Amino acid sequence: MTRQIRSELLKLRTARSFIVMVGLGVGLAVLISVVTALKADYSHLSHGPSEPGIDQISTASLVVFFTLMLGVLTVTTEYRHGSIASTLLVEPNRRRLLAAKLVAACAVGALVAILTGGICLALGAAILPGRGFSLGLDGKLVAELLAGMAIAGALMAAIGVGIGAMIRKQTAAVVGILVYLLLLEPLVTSVAIKSLDRFSIGNALAQLTSTARVNGLDHAFGQVTGGLLLAGYAVVLVLAGAIVIQTRDVTD
């Protein structure tokens, strides 16, 4: 299993599409973080003294959508380019292969997310004092925020792996999950069935990364519960993906 995980990590390191996608996610998050630190008005902290710091994490959390894509691509790229056959010739046990992809994607997802969070907080800490503000975070809260980022990055990558295993067509998988997360779920939970909002992936993510505190959301749900809810989504989707990948013929 260790060999398969190392192989999957090498695949992530050596394909330009993965590197470009992660770089794009980190770059975008950092750019918005800098703009926020330079432009946001923190004269009136309506969400408490930690609002500037959590704003920085809020912009950093954008990167988890890219770790989600990383997870999707970890599986769908193999089908898209036909390399799934040679991969399965080396590791014919499909569940073990999926587990290796899951571990690799989660590890990279966690690393990318915590690094992005750290960079955004560091930039905020460097820029805000010049404007007479501060992050407003103590050491404990910084640790909580970064831990939330790491877990969110990993769990979103896991969700991506599950989706990718279920929907092998790369474009359909990527467009489908983005449409669901950015359009369908917000629409359904804010307009149609508001009671479901608490249990949405978006809310779980906001609770886990603590950004619910400054986004006008009810954050009584809490970081741990948000993390458990997101983990629940990940487990269900990965198990569904494992069933599909186990039974599906590899014809291309």
Place this chain on the structure above:
Amino acid sequence: MRSSTDDGSGPAAVATVPRLPDPIEIHDLTKRYGSTLAVEALSFRVAEGRIVGFLGPNGAGKTTTLRSLLGLIKPTSGRTLIEGRPFVEAEEPVRTVGAVLEVGAAHPGRSGRNHLRTLALASGIPFSRVEEVLEMVDLESAAERRVGGYSLGMKQRLGLAAALLGEPRILVLDEPANGLDPAGIRWLRDLLRSLANGGRSILISSHVLAEVAAIADEAVVINHGRSVTQASIAELTSGGAIGLRIAGPDAAALAEALRSEGATVEAADSGTFVVAGKTGEEIGRVVAAKGLVISELAPISRSLEDVFLELTGGESK
């Protein structure tokens, strides 16, 4: 290769010695995709150290069979075995079977060397072996280039390098000569022959029948997913000579003379005829009797292509 009806029974002594499983065994394989029957009750074996050609028109079920053998497709019924067990249960898959199933089946943004390294890493093979197979397939100079920039032939060589990575005992190759230039095809032929001489078993599907005839010891021919015949190349092409080819300045006169004696004569190229129904000696007597001059009198055997077209009803595309 033995037919599916050959159960290994025979002399009494054989019954006391359990026969070792053949490297490749296909038993009653059937695969249905919805209402389409891709493969039906197909059975054959590949013995150790043999190169077996797997022939059939496009859509005959060759690729489905090979993918079923390698655990990529689940059969509707029947079994496919590698060294006596399903491939997915192999203890050392990469050292058991090497396969080329599709040209260029690698991430186009990854270098050839890194593609092989990902496979080596997953199977515990040292990176030094990657360099060996790169050299073997003559891709060292392109190893750092991204696969997306490879020519068809280079992608085919990369696929072969991946197949040879674990020094497998069995090779399964789907159209391995695709994209190779004549020198590459000769190189492939020599490579496969040397691998088979080293005891490896090779199952090779191809639509280039001349190549199969040059490489393989035996052939399995399928059509519409069913086995049409399984025999050695020599047996397949030994169905008697088609006739004799005659050429020369007086070939036309000779053809006329042979027709008058009941032979079937067909014009081939300019100044060349194919004669059936007469032996070489009989033709020689006519030549002598008429005082004719010819420059060629040669028997024409059935080619594998002739046999293939007969067996498949001329469906090769």
